[in-house]
Amino acid sequence: MHAIAVIQGPNLNRLGRRRPERYGHETLADVTSRLDEFAGALDMTLCHIQSNHEGVLVDWVHEHTDVDAVIVNPAGLTPYGRPLYDAVFDLEVPVAVVHITQLYRHYGASTPDLFKADADVYLCGLGVFGYSAALVRLHQLLTGTTRTPPPTALR
Structure with missing residues (x-):
């Protein structure tokens, strides 16, 4: 059984309430429950961890070094979260970066993303489904297969 860390950055605790026209109506609890299933x-x-404080996320990663892969949505830390970036990529495991929306559409094409270049999987604009897609791809990378779950599992 593979262990995957799921790291959620600032403001993701407000999913479902914060800008639902952009991020959707599902809460972080909804996303977490479905992803666990x-x-x-x-x-x-x-x-899982979610924090609005980068140091809390970094400390958590340092305490969870035994994971096989990481899914991270750095959220507001995307352009400048160097400590989180370093902690995640220092694990030397496959990393999937998920952005719920097309961040470039909202913040401009020149928006820096520290995490993008080194990500093994980079998903942007798939809504909360991006987390499930990231999990599928990490499963493929970790098992060396191209097995795709049945469509009913991909909710």
Whole structure:
């Protein structure tokens, strides 16, 4: 069974309430619950954290170095979260970066993303489905297969 860290950056605790026209109506609890269920179907286990404070996220990553891969949505830390970037990529495991929306559409084409160049998987603009897609791809990378779960599992 593979262990995957799921790291959620600033303001993602407000999913479903903050700019629902942009980020949707699902809460972080909804996303986490569905992702846990989906991970179980893939024989994977997830450990989650969300914080509005970069240092809390970095400390958590330092305490969870035994993971096989990472899904990270750096949110507001995307352009300048060097400590989080370093902590995540120092794990030397596959990393999937997920952005719920097309951040370039909202913040401009020149918006820097520290995480983009080194990500093994980079998903932007798929809504909260991006987390499930990231999990599928990480499963493929970790198992060396191209197995795709049935469409009913991809909710």
